[in-house]
Amino acid sequence: MVDHEDVRYVARLARLRLEPHELDRYAEQLSSILKHINKISELDLEGTEPMSHVLDLTNVLREDEVHDSLDSEEALANGPDVEDGAFRVPPIIGE
Amino acid sequence: MNLLRLTATEALRRLADRELSSAELTGAYLEQMERCEGDISAYLHTDAEASRKAAAAVDASPGGGTLAGLPTAIKDVLCTRGIPTTCGSRMLEGFIPVYTATCVSRMEDAGIVSLGKTNMDEFAMGSSTENSAYGTTRNPWDTQRVPGGSSGGSAAAVAAGEALWALGTDTGGSIRQPASFCGVVGLKPTYGAVSRYGLVAFASSFDQVGPVTRSVRDAALMLRHLVGKDPLDSTSVEHPEAIADPVDRDLSGLRLGVVSELAGEGIEAGVNEVFREALARLQAAGAELGEASLPHVEYCIPAYYILAPAEASANLARFDGVRYGHRASGAGDVTEMYELTRSEGFGDEVKRRIMLGTYALSSGYYDAYYGQAQKVRSLVVGDFRAAFADYDLLLSPTTPTTAFRIGEKVDDPLSMYMSDVCTTPANLAGLPAISIPAGLSQGLPVGLQLFGPAFSENLLLQAAHSAESVLGFQAASPLVEELD
Numbered sequence: 223m224v225d226h227e228d229v230r231y232v233a234r235l236a237r238l239r240l241e242p243h244e245l246d247r248y249a250e251q252l253s254s255i256l257k258h259i260n261k262i263s264e265l266d267l268e269g270t271e272p273m274s275h276v277l278d279l280t281n282v283l284r285e286d287e288v289h290d291s292l293d294s295e296e297a298l299a300n301g302p303d304v305e306d307g308a309f310r311v312p313p314i315i316g317e
Numbered sequence: 318m319n320l321l322r323l324t325a326t327e328a329l330r331r332l333a334d335r336e337l338s339s340a341e342l343t344g345a346y347l348e349q350m351e352r353c354e355g356d357i358s359a360y361l362h363t364d365a366e367a368s369r370k371a372a373a374a375v376d377a378s379p380g381g382g383t384l385a386g387l388p389t390a391i392k393d394v395l396c397t398r399g400i401p402t403t404c405g406s407r408m409l410e411g412f413i414p415v416y417t418a419t420c421v422s423r424m425e426d427a428g429i430v431s432l433g434k435t436n437m438d439e440f441a442m443g444s445s446t447e448n449s450a451y452g453t454t455r456n457p458w459d460t461q462r463v464p465g466g467s468s469g470g471s472a473a474a475v476a477a478g479e480a481l482w483a484l485g486t487d488t489g490g491s492i493r494q495p496a497s498f499c500g501v502v503g504l505k506p507t508y509g510a511v512s513r514y515g516l517v518a519f520a521s522s523f524d525q526v527g528p529v530t531r532s533v534r535d536a537a538l539m540l541r542h543l544v545g546k547d548p549l550d551s552t553s554v555e556h557p558e559a560i561a562d563p564v565d566r567d568l569s570g571l572r573l574g575v576v577s578e579l580a581g582e583g584i585e586a587g588v589n590e591v592f593r594e595a596l597a598r599l600q601a602a603g604a605e606l607g608e609a610s611l612p613h614v615e616y617c618i619p620a621y622y623i624l625a626p627a628e629a630s631a632n633l634a635r636f637d638g639v640r641y642g643h644r645a646s647g648a649g650d651v652t653e654m655y656e657l658t659r660s661e662g663f664g665d666e667v668k669r670r671i672m673l674g675t676y677a678l679s680s681g682y683y684d685a686y687y688g689q690a691q692k693v694r695s696l697v698v699g700d701f702r703a704a705f706a707d708y709d710l711l712l713s714p715t716t717p718t719t720a721f722r723i724g725e726k727v728d729d730p731l732s733m734y735m736s737d738v739c740t741t742p743a744n745l746a747g748l749p750a751i752s753i754p755a756g757l758s759q760g761l762p763v764g765l766q767l768f769g770p771a772f773s774e775n776l777l778l779q780a781a782h783s784a785e786s787v788l789g790f791q792a793a794s795p796l797v798e799e800l801d
Contacts, residue, residue, distance in 0.1 A: 229672070236630060236675040237637070238668055239656040252673060254731050259619040262689050265696075272691035273698065275522055275552075276747025276771075277509045282551040296415040300641035309639050314651045 223253040320345040321478030321797045325387050325535040328481060332386050335379075339386030342481070343372035343430050346388045349478045350432070353796050358454050359464075359474040361393050362401050363433035371430040382428030384542060390480035392471050393434040394441050395421050395526070396515040400431075404517050405439045405449035405467075408642045408662030418515025419547045420484060420526045427542050432480050435470030439664045440633065441491055441519045443467050444736045447727050448666045455723070456498060457794035458761055462720040465495030471529045472499040478797040482539060483529040488520050489621055490715075490740025492527050493752035497715035497764025500754045500794065502785075503529050504536045504778075507771045508747035509554045511540075512547030520628035521552075523621075523744045533753060533782040537563055540774060561775050563782030568602045571780055574609025574708030576768075579739045585718045587758030592714045595755040595765050595788055602787040609711050611700040614742055616693045621741040622734055623677045623690035629667075630674030636662060669730060697745045705770045710780055713739050715752040715764030739766060749774050751781045754790040762792075 226245045229252065233240050240248065294307055303310040320342060323331075331337040347365050354360060368388070375386040391397065394404050396414035403409045417425070425431075438448035446454040446469030454469045456462040457477035464473040468485030472495035475483050485492040487505035496503025504527045511526045518524060528539035541560040547553045575596065584592070600606050638644035638658030645657030663671070677686035704711055717738055726733040743750035748768055755765035765784065769777035792798070 224676075228676070232672045232676045232679065235679060236671045237634075237652070237655040237659055238663070238671065239660040240668075248669065248672065251669060251730055252676070255622065255669075255673060255734070256676075258731055258734075259622055259686070262616050262619045262623075262693055263685060265613075265616065265689070265693065267689060267692040267696075270692040271695050272688055273694040274691060276698070277552065277554065279509075279552065279554075284548060292415055299415055300412055302638060302642070302644035311639055312648050312651050312654045 223256055224249050319797070319801050321349055321800060322793055323481070324532040325482045325530065326532065326538055328387060329384070339372040339375040339430060340369070342386065343368055343388045346432055346478070346480060353477050353479055356455060356460050357457055357473055357477050357479065358452055359435055359470045359477060359479050360390070360433045361403060361405070361436050361451055361470070368430055368432055375428055375430065382426060384424060385428030387429050388432050388481045389424060389429040390432050390435050390471055390474045390483035391421060392468050392483070392485050393437055394486055394517050395484060396517065397421055397434065400434065402434065402517070403451070404441070405437045405451060406662065406664065406667070407450045408636050410643065412642055414515070416515060419512035419549060420543050421515065423542050424484070435468070435474055435483060437470055438467035439667050440517065440629070441467040441486060441488055442629070442666050442670050444490070444494055444733050445721070445726065446470060447723065448664060450664055453723055456720045457796045458500065459720065461722055462761070463498065463723055465498035465720065467491040468529060469495045472496050472501055472503065475499070475501045475529050475531060476794045478793070478800070482531065482535055484526060485529045486516060486524060486526050487744065488523045489625060489744050490737045492529060493715050493740050493750060493764065493766060494737065496529055496752045498720040498762065500762030500790070500792065501529060501531060502533055502536050502751065502753050503527065504540060504751045505743060505749060506540060506544070506774060507749045509552055510556050510772065510774070511543045512545070512550040512553045514547055514549035518632040520625035521632060522628060523625055533751070533778055533785050534563055536751065537561065537778045556774070557772050558775050560778070563779045565786065566783060568599055568604035568780065568783050568787065570603070570605070571710070572605045572607065572708045573599065574607055574704055574711045576611055576614070576711050576713045577608050578611055578614040579713035583717055583738065584714055588714050588716070588718060588763050591756040591758050591763040592765065596712070598787050599784055602783065607708065609704045609708055611697070611704060611742060613693065613696045613700050617697060617741045617745055618734060618738055620690040620693035620697070621737070621745060622673070623686050624694065626670040626674030627677050627687050628674070630671045630678065633667070633671055666730070694745050697742055701742070701746045701748060701768070701770070710777060711768040713766050715739055715766040719758050719761035719763060743768055747771060749777050751777055753781050753785050753788070755788055756790060757792060
């Protein structure tokens, strides 16, 4: 049901790089999981409201007041590559 | 006296009466950790010196907080300022949070002594703790078996006498299933009752923090300290009732519905036997038992394994090697850096769920999977509403089997997912549910699960407390029993 092409496509969307030998395994496992999950397609749910959240909450607001928050040193503390108060990353736009 | 059998409630009384010091109590736990960790591996991070110091500080200034001096284990998915937090993942190896989860800081404000951070399935995805990047935790009742998951470290620590009690989290059963496998009490509160601030997100519309304890009263005691609206989590709400200490009384007048879809087919014979015996005892203690139905329960696993991975695929996008955690070296551009980082940092199950969730949300499949699963969620809520019109609480076994063998399901993700069949309905509907030990089947613990309506924690805990005394489960894991 899910073939190598699907696995490659989804992995690319999720920014995962798979080894060629992993494609078989994931295709087989995802197929077997999806086969079970497809059970929900047998339900006729025309007219049933989808539920995104169990609590009846809308627009949770608070006063616009200044509170303490992390300073930049703390915010950067776990950065794998930090320079001049910023996170450094490899080039985003190619040469 | 075996200090490792004490409940938190009893330990608190002895500490208050100066019959016991936190240094003695904490020392007993640290000693047991030293004795058992080689076999059990419940913890990912400990600091005995810091725990001893904290206990001594409590003893030096009596009249501290309402949980002063109680040695506590914390699941490693909860951020602790200055203390490593890995979520059982290579991705967060070496990560030191700069803030503390609200649930942890509330417990700390009340004076707990932290014993350390407990092992878990990577990012709380799993039902056995085998998905931890740092090795499997073993079940204290039989070290060839899993402790359950994802809060397997927390449940194993409490069962092995390596913690008085512990914090866990439950997204699809991750508190109740390991509690059941390890013969301890585990409560998943109503969604929104406990702040998720500082809980590393897996599936945000399901995740809840809750207690793993040795008694129902202990679960009530811990929950009382956890609940409440938190300005830092806009989905948290004020609990409509103060969480009460359950009192000793029978079950007369309580209408309990046995969920027929979760109490027959698919449940291991030994589990069913213990469950039926428990029902007979509850009835003898005055409970009015009847048969309840959740007609859409067979769609819970499919719906859960669409919605939770879909939410996870979005939540785990944050692990991109930029702001924290692992970063792959040698990437030529940023896209390659993302891909290498995530492929190196995540384990197999996390990758599987991210891909499953991404697939369910991808163009052309969204309505058939994600949209349909959200509608199933509405049906499940409706099923519970109808059942609670006839019954105060619902009952089922917590898990279809007792603890399985290490390695038994690790190559078969679907069969692993099916072990959540009795627990996911409460997460889909956002309801509170508790697992209490009901007895043993071939020497392994069996859990009884009680479900309640939203925000019915007081009713649920009271009934569970009465049931606990009726069932009279006194056994402790061999690691604790041999010290009697």
